[in-house]
Amino acid sequence: MSNGAPATVDLQELGVSRKKVSPLVLTLLSVFFGLVIGGIVLAVAGYDPFKAYWVILVGTFSRPKYIAYTVIYATPLIITGLSFAFANKTGLFNIGAEGQFIIGAIAAAVLGYYLHLPPVLHVLACLLVGMVAAAVWGGLAGYLKARFGVHEVISTIMLNWIALYLNNYVVSVIKTAEHLTNPTTPMIRSSARIELFAVWKDSAAGQAWRGVHPFWDDILRTPFNLGIVFALVFAVVVWFILNRTTLGYELRAVGYNRFAAEYGGINVKRSMFFSMAIGGALAGAAGVCHVLGWTRYIAELAASEGYGFDGLACALIGSSNPFGCILGGLLFGTLKYGGSKIQNELGAPTEIINIVIGMIVFFVAMPKLMSLLINQFRRGENHVR
Amino acid sequence: MKRKSFIAIAAILALALVFVGCQKKAAPAAAAAAPSLAVAMVTDVGGINDQSFNQSAWEGLQKAGTDLTIKVSYKESKQNADYAPNLETLLDAKNDLIWGIGYMMADAIKDAATKNPKQTYAIIDQDYGKDTPANVVGVTFKAEQSSFLVGYIAGKTTKTGKVGFVGGMTGPLIAAFQFGYEAGVKQANPKVKILSQYAESFSDAAKGKAIATQMYQSGADIVYHAAGAVGNGVIEAAKEKNKFAIGVDRDQNYLAPDNVLTSAMKRVDNGVYNVVKQLKDGTLKGGTTISYGLAEGGVDIAPTSSKLVAADVLTQVAALKQAVIDGKIVVPSDEAGYKAYKPVDITK
Numbered sequence: 001m002s003n004g005a006p007a008t009v010d011l012q013e014l015g016v017s018r019k020k021v022s023p024l025v026l027t028l029l030s031v032f033f034g035l036v037i038g039g040i041v042l043a044v045a046g047y048d049p050f051k052a053y054w055v056i057l058v059g060t061f062s063r064p065k066y067i068a069y070t071v072i073y074a075t076p077l078i079i080t081g082l083s084f085a086f087a088n089k090t091g092l093f094n095i096g097a098e099g100q101f102i103i104g105a106i107a108a109a110v111l112g113y114y115l116h117l118p119p120v121l122h123v124l125a126c127l128l129v130g131m132v133a134a135a136v137w138g139g140l141a142g143y144l145k146a147r148f149g150v151h152e153v154i155s156t157i158m159l160n161w162i163a164l165y166l167n168n169y170v171v172s173v174i175k176t177a178e179h180l181t182n183p184t185t186p187m188i189r190s191s192a193r194i195e196l197f198a199v200w201k202d203s204a205a206g207q208a209w210r211g212v213h214p215f216w217d218d219i220l221r222t223p224f225n226l227g228i229v230f231a232l233v234f235a236v237v238v239w240f241i242l243n244r245t246t247l248g249y250e251l252r253a254v255g256y257n258r259f260a261a262e263y264g265g266i267n268v269k270r271s272m273f274f275s276m277a278i279g280g281a282l283a284g285a286a287g288v289c290h291v292l293g294w295t296r297y298i299a300e301l302a303a304s305e306g307y308g309f310d311g312l313a314c315a316l317i318g319s320s321n322p323f324g325c326i327l328g329g330l331l332f333g334t335l336k337y338g339g340s341k342i343q344n345e346l347g348a349p350t351e352i353i354n355i356v357i358g359m360i361v362f363f364v365a366m367p368k369l370m371s372l373l374i375n376q377f378r379r380g381e382n383h384v385r
Numbered sequence: 386m387k388r389k390s391f392i393a394i395a396a397i398l399a400l401a402l403v404f405v406g407c408q409k410k411a412a413p414a415a416a417a418a419a420p421s422l423a424v425a426m427v428t429d430v431g432g433i434n435d436q437s438f439n440q441s442a443w444e445g446l447q448k449a450g451t452d453l454t455i456k457v458s459y460k461e462s463k464q465n466a467d468y469a470p471n472l473e474t475l476l477d478a479k480n481d482l483i484w485g486i487g488y489m490m491a492d493a494i495k496d497a498a499t500k501n502p503k504q505t506y507a508i509i510d511q512d513y514g515k516d517t518p519a520n521v522v523g524v525t526f527k528a529e530q531s532s533f534l535v536g537y538i539a540g541k542t543t544k545t546g547k548v549g550f551v552g553g554m555t556g557p558l559i560a561a562f563q564f565g566y567e568a569g570v571k572q573a574n575p576k577v578k579i580l581s582q583y584a585e586s587f588s589d590a591a592k593g594k595a596i597a598t599q600m601y602q603s604g605a606d607i608v609y610h611a612a613g614a615v616g617n618g619v620i621e622a623a624k625e626k627n628k629f630a631i632g633v634d635r636d637q638n639y640l641a642p643d644n645v646l647t648s649a650m651k652r653v654d655n656g657v658y659n660v661v662k663q664l665k666d667g668t669l670k671g672g673t674t675i676s677y678g679l680a681e682g683g684v685d686i687a688p689t690s691s692k693l694v695a696a697d698v699l700t701q702v703a704a705l706k707q708a709v710i711d712g713k714i715v716v717p718s719d720e721a722g723y724k725a726y727k728p729v730d731i732t733k
Contacts, residue, residue: 063477065473069470168588172585181488181556182488182489182492183587222473223469299465300587302430302431302588306463306464307464337470340461340467340471340474343459343460344425344475345458345478350463
C-alpha cells in the first residue's frame with residue numbers, strides 16, 4: 001500500500017505535521033487504487049488482470065515505436081491539461097478546452113493547406129493563428145463571465161458544441177470546394193508538417209538509412225513529431241507566467257480569493273478574461289500540434305473527440321501543476337495507447353481502461369479521504385511499533 | 386489497529402477476486418484448438434456496438450471465427466487519429482488479414498499497405514480503382530440492386546402515385562442508391578412521380594425530418610432514405626404523419642414497426658465472412674475490389690418486409706431479384722443509366 005513513494009512518506013513522518021500529505025504521494029496512491037479497482041473489474045468480468053496489465057506494460061514500453069506512440073498520444077493531452085490548469089489557478093473551470101482545441105485544429109488544417117509559406121514560417125503561422133483564434137474563443141467565455149456574470153462552465157460547454165458544428169461546416173465547405181469524396185479536409189502541405197523527417201523518412205535515401213538503423217526505423221514508423229517539444233515549452237511558459245510575472249500573481253490572487261484580490265487593487269474582470277484567453281490559446285495550440293504533427297487533416301465529427309476532457313483529467317491528476325500535467329498526460333498516453341491493446345490481445349473491452357482512469361480521477365478528487373486513509377494507516381503502523 | 390486490519394482484509398479480498406479471475410480464464414484458452422489463421426479488424430469511430438456496419442462486420446468475423454476455426458479479434462478507434470496506430474498494433478500482433486471497416490479508413494489502409502507490402506489488408510466500402518495496392522482487397526456493395534427492389538415495392542405500394550428519396554451527401558456512392566431506387570419505381574409503374582432531395586449531411590436528423598415532412602405534405606406517401614443518421618429524422622416524420630418510410634443498411638423496422646415498410650439491407654457481415662473464407666481457401670486475390678450484390682447475399686431487402694408489404698408484391702420482388710441475379714436486369718447506378726432504363730418484362 002505504501003509502495004507509492006516511500007521516500008516522500010518517510011520525509012513526512014520526520015516532519016512535525018502528520019496531517020499534511022504531499023500531493024505526489026496522494027496522486028501515486030490514487031493511481032495505484034485506480035489500477036487495483038480496474039484489476040478487480042477485469043477479474044469480475046473474467047479476464048486475468050495481471051495478464052492485462054502485463055499486456056499494457058509490454059504494449060507501451062517493449063519497443064521504441066510503442067514509447068513513441070505513447071508520447072504522441074500524450075502530447076495533445078498535456079497541452080489541453082495545461083489549458084485547464086492555467087484557468088483553474090485563477091479559479092475558473094475551463095471545460096471549454098474541447099472546443100478551443102477544435103478551433104485550433106480548424107485553423108491548422110485550413111492554413112496548413114491553403115497557405116504557401118516556407119517550412120518553419122508555415123508552422124509558426126499556423127500555430128499563431130490557431131492560438132489567437134482559440135484565445136478569442138476562450139476569451140469570449142471569459143468576457144461573458146466578467147461582463148454579464150455568465151458562468152464559464154455553461155458558456156464553454158455551449159461554445160464546445162458551436163465549435164464542433166463549425167468544424168463540420170468548414171469541412172463540408174472545403175470538401176465540396178476541393179471535390180473530395182470523403183468528409184475531410186485535404187492533407188496539409190509538407191511545409192506545415194512538424195512530424196520529424198516527415199518527407200525524408202519515406203524517400204529512397206531515408207528508407208536505405210532506416211534499413212541499417214532498426215531502432216530509429218522503429219521510431220520513424222510512427223508520426224513522432226515536435227508536438228511534445230512544444231508541450232514541454234508550454235509547460236515551462238505556463239509555470240513562468242503563473243509564478244514569475246505580475247499577471248500570474250494577479251491571476252493566482254483572483255483564484256485564491258477574488259474579493260481579497262479586488263480589494264487589493266487587482267482588476268478581477270480583466271484577470272478572468274486573460275485567464276480564459278490564455279487557457280484558450282493553449283488548448284488551441286494543442287489542436288494545431290495535433291493536426292500539424294499527426295492527423296494532417298480534420299474530418300467531420302459526429303461527437304467531440306475528448307481531447308479537452310481528457311486534458312482536464314490530466315490536469316486534475318497533475319494537481320493543476322504545469323509539470324504535473326506532463327506526468328498526467330504521459331500516464332494518460334500509456335493508458336490510452338497501451339491500455340487499448342487489451343482489446344485485441346485479450347478481447348477485453350477498452351471501457352475497463354476508462355474505469356481505471358475514472359477511478360484515478362475519483363480518488364484524486366478526494367484528497368481528504370486519501371489523507372485520512374494514509375494517516376490512519378500510519379497511526380496503525382506506529383501503534384505496531 | 387481495527388482500521389488497519391479492515392484495510393488488510395479488503396486488500397486480501399481484492400487479491401482473492403483477482404486470482405479467481407485468473408483461473409476462470411485459464412481453462413477455455415487451453416481447450417481451444419490452435420487456430421491456423423488470425424484475422425483482425427479495426428472499427429471506425431462508430432465503435433463495435435454502433436448498431437450498424439462495424440457491429441455487422443464483427444458479427445461476420447465472429448461467425449467466420451467459429452465456422453472456419455480461425456482466431457479473430459478487433460480494435461476500436463475512438464478518434465480518427467487512432468486508425469494508423471490501431472492498424473500498426475494489429476500488424477505487430479501477426480494477423481494474416483487486417484480489416485479496415487468503412488471508407489473513413491481509406492487513407493490509413495492505403496498508407497499501411499504501402500509501408501507493409503507483405504501484410505494483406507481488406508477494406509469495407511472502398512474501391513481504390515486502379516490504384517489498389519497489390520496487398521489490399523476492397524469490398525463494396527451493389528447498393529443499387531437492393532435499392533431497385535425497395536423502389537419496386539414503393540412503386541407498387543404507393544396510393545398517391547408519388548414517392549420520395551432523401552440522400553445524404555451528393556456523390557457517386559449515394560447516387561447508386563438514388564438511381565437504383567428510381568429505376569425500381571419505374572419498373573413497378575412508370576407513371577409514379579419521384580421527389581428526390583439531398584440533405585448534404587449524414588448526421589442532421591432534423592434536416593431529414595424537415596425534408597421528409599415536406600415530401601409527405603406534397604403528396605408522397607413513401608420515402609426511402611440513404612442518409613445515415615439523417616434517415617432517423619425521415620422515419621420519425623413517417624411516424625408522425627403515419628406514412629411509410631424505407632430504411633437502409635440494416636433492418637430498420639424496429640424504429641417504427643408500423644411505418645418502416647421495408648429496408649434495403651447491406652450485409653457487411655456476409656461480405657467480411659466471404660473474404661475471410663476466400664483467405665482460408667487460398668483463393669483471395671489482392672489488388673482487387675470485390676463487389677457484392679444480390680447474387681452473393683451482399684445486399685437484400687429486410688426479412689421483416691412481409692409485415693407491411695402485400696404478399697403478391699413480395700412474390701414479384703422475388704422474381705425480380707432472380708432476374709437481377711440472372712443478369713436479365715442490369716440495375717443502373719447513375720443518372721445516365723437511369724434515363725436509359727426501360728422496364729423489363731421478366732415474365733418473358
